[in-house]
Amino acid sequence: MAGRTRRRAVVVSAAAVAVVVLGAGAYVVVDHGRGTAEAAAPPPPVTTVAVQKTDLSNTRSFTGTLGYGTPEPLKGAGAGVVTQLPDVGTVAARGKPLYSVNGVPVPVFFGDTPLFRKLDNADLTGPDVAMVADNLARLGYSVGSRAKDPLKAKFTFGDALKRWEKKAGLPDTGTLDVGQVVVLPGEARVNSVTAQLGDPAAGPLLTTTPTAKVVVAPIDAAEVGSVKTGQDVTVVRPDGKEIPAKVTSVSTAVQGGTDDPAGGQQGPPKVNVTVVPANAADVADLDSASVQVEVATETHAGVLAVPIGALLALREGGYAVQVQGGKLVPVKTGMFARDQVEISGPGITAGLRVVTTS
DSSP states (O other), X not given: OTTXXXXXXXXXXXXXXXXXXXXTEEEEEEEETOSSOSSOOOOOOEEEEEOEEEEEEEEEEEXXXXXXXXXXXXXOOSSXXXXXXXOTTOEEOBTSEEEEETTEXXXXXXXXXXXXXXXXXXXXXXXXXXXXXHHHHHTTOOOOOOOSSGGXXXXXXXXXXXXXXXXXXXXXXXOBOTTSSEEESSOEEEEEEOOOTTSBXXXXXXXXXXXXXXXXXXXXXXXXXXXXXXXXXXXXXXXXOEEEEXXXXXXXXXXXXXXXXXXXXXXXXXXXXXXXXXXXXXXXTOSSEEEEEEEEEEEEEEEEEEEGGGOEEETTSSEEEEBTTSOEEEEEEEEEETTEEEEEOTXXXXXXXXXXEO
């Protein structure tokens, strides 16, 4: 209701009508039993609207940035120098080379465990062995039976590894050493390249982000309880279009909230919330933009609602709506959300047409 001033005249036989401002909105006050009007004004135009059955929500809005998310640094490993680097925007895909060291491509594997030792004999077991076996299997190579427990995975697939190495342009030794593959959590997009050709392979090379566009919104740490992972939210684009989205992560790292060098305050501590649009096509035309993230803090589902301008504040207390023909019907109000208000009461049904401000 903030920022709006609404005026309305209602013709009621033997009743005086006065406009009274309540809060930031204006309602018509009907005084039954008086014979004179307390305020006279030309009647503004009115129209009618149907009572609707709908869902009402109160929301909090946070400013966020649409992009590819927070960049993560990627370091190389092993001996040698960098001889080829990817372009910004390159997608790191399983089994495909991402950069080269000493003229040899370094392909991408997906997993949670980096290759931390040379795999060269059947006595080796552990999660790094399981990671290599899983990638080879997903690339279509037979690696035999595998233990359910990654800690018990055995390096018994040297022949499959050798066949993959030959196809990938690596020395087909049937062994795999540190730095010969780069392990990422999943498919990623190259956000920036920080190394130069000739730099040591064992050092910072580039940064990556997710391949899908996301919104990162810093919110006050004190309000983080109102946002939960998996929660449905609405993203408002710069052009005002509203698109559905979902919260995918709420950071546990708190930023800011300390004194700045000039002696002032940086403001309250913040926590980053990551939101992913439900349909990537909704933001395909935007590379980077400031957007609003609207989070529902309270929802009333399946209620009857009318525009706030349909309410009449009765002098004797309470509210009413005016139906076609001039009859006033008392109502009980519920949630106020944007320019709508929940109403209920005898005779109030979906489709009933009531007078409202134009």
